[in-house]
Amino acid sequence: MSKNVYVYAEQRDGVFQKVAYELIGKAKELAQDLDQKVVAVALGDKITHAAKELFSYGADQVIVVDHPTLLEYLTEPFTKAMYAVIKAKDPEIVLYGATAIGRDLAPRVSARVHTGLTADCTKLEIDAETKGLMMTRPAFGGNIMATIICPDYRPQMATVRPGVMKALEKDASQTGEVEVFDAGLSENDVNLKIREVVKETKKVADITEAKVLVSGGRGIGGAEGFAALKELADELGGEISSSRACVDAGWIIRDHQVGQTGKTVRPDAYIACGISGAIQHAAGMEDSELIIAINKNNTAPIFDIADVGIVGDVDVIVPKLTEALKKIKG
């Protein structure tokens, strides 16, 4: 019988990604409702030692497939490894981060295993009656939410947007033995050749990690508008982010984009400057602890979700706010 909640613990260059810890945190809740365990699965090359870290974030068991073919992400060796683990262990649930890797690996695995997969979930819960996984996700460009179930196939699988679930506090006292699993990988599984790996040298802060985001929309008027937002963000110890409109207009690079097709963020404070707040944008930031919106148009949808709405001119208010903060700091 299928059992336990599995998490694909994504690593890059031997470093586990934040989303892996977030998924373990969520898996802990689901496993409690099922009276089962959380199992983290790490795939990589020489990562067995680093994988111990997964215990301290809440994993009850850690399984590692450690093989040279798993050094850089390639679909086939990773799929084969994950498939072998699933076939051997028969999980009830498998969760993946909805990253460029998770969204490549999970569909391929689902097709090979012949089970369902629900993409980009924002909410996961156990149905009290059926004990099945209820997977809720935005659909139709964020206009509606849909709850998906997978009643007749196991494992139930989902990808989960980074930044949506909450990781547990690290507890270094939690530890255990890593199980090294042989997935039968060989060089023959490498069916594509990586000619070159180019790491982006541009230093872009990860907006999903920021405590404060000062975010610009079409209303800031142009690329130069972000300079004033950056000054304000610096005063608040935060970062700048953006609506899709500014990215499409070429005012700022895509890494800063918040929303349905960008990143999901939930900082302590989100200051929306000149952002109208279309539903696609709101989908990526509405869970922020505090939302402050400044916009000239008093009917902008952003005001429907803002805690504090200011009808006014961003070009005037933002620099004054930065100055005022400087004075407070002395």
Next chain:
Amino acid sequence: MKNILVCVKQVPDTTEVKLDPKTGTLIRDGVPSIINPDDKAGIEIALQLKEKTGAKVTVLSMGPMQADIAMREALAMGCDEAVLLSGREFAGSDTWATSSAIAAAIKNLPYDLIIAGRQAIDGDTAQVGPQIAEHLNIPHISYVADANVEGDTLVVKRDFEDRYHMIEAKTPLLLTALGETTEPRYMSVGGIYDAYREKEVKVWSYEDVKDNVDPANLGLKGSPTRVKKSFTKPVKAAGVLHEDVSADEAVDLIISKLQEKYII
């Protein structure tokens, strides 16, 4: 490379969808149907490869008969042939059943390279492309920003958020294309003429693909996942809107709120 297949989906332009403020339901009337943007980028990549290699480009879609217009648009952009897989047997498919059906159709067609869009804007799953490749038992590369031919090798730029890989691959191969990095061409006037007068959209039904797929894997009954319910998001309690405040008053309001929440 002789044959390139491009998988496309006709989708409602979700950026044009509005919610009825009274009932909270989707207003679908008057929402235009378009070729999914990532798929259109896939068409563009295919046409560029066609220009370099002389390959024939066939566009393939699954959907209702209304998708004919999307197929004509693809032909008018420069695709050579079009196949539309249509029938009630395919209705209600999730990504698993959709990919099973499309893979069954592809088994009837010659191909070296298959290109799909990364994801469709109505579902945003990004699952169908990789699942088609698995059903066909061929490799895939998703999140493709660029693809070029060097002899008998494809060189593909694959995006990974904090890095990209330059990957060398042989055919057969499936790629999923990113819309943001490829600007699709417009239909030409001659192309539009040909699309409606010279070229045909072949319509295939279940009968045309039944030898390639178990009917238990198609449609709603072949779908491992089910939609249990759909709903509009609960509206968050509105905050306070300040309409007639000076810039200085606005600054004071914001600062006091930031202090109240211990941001500063």
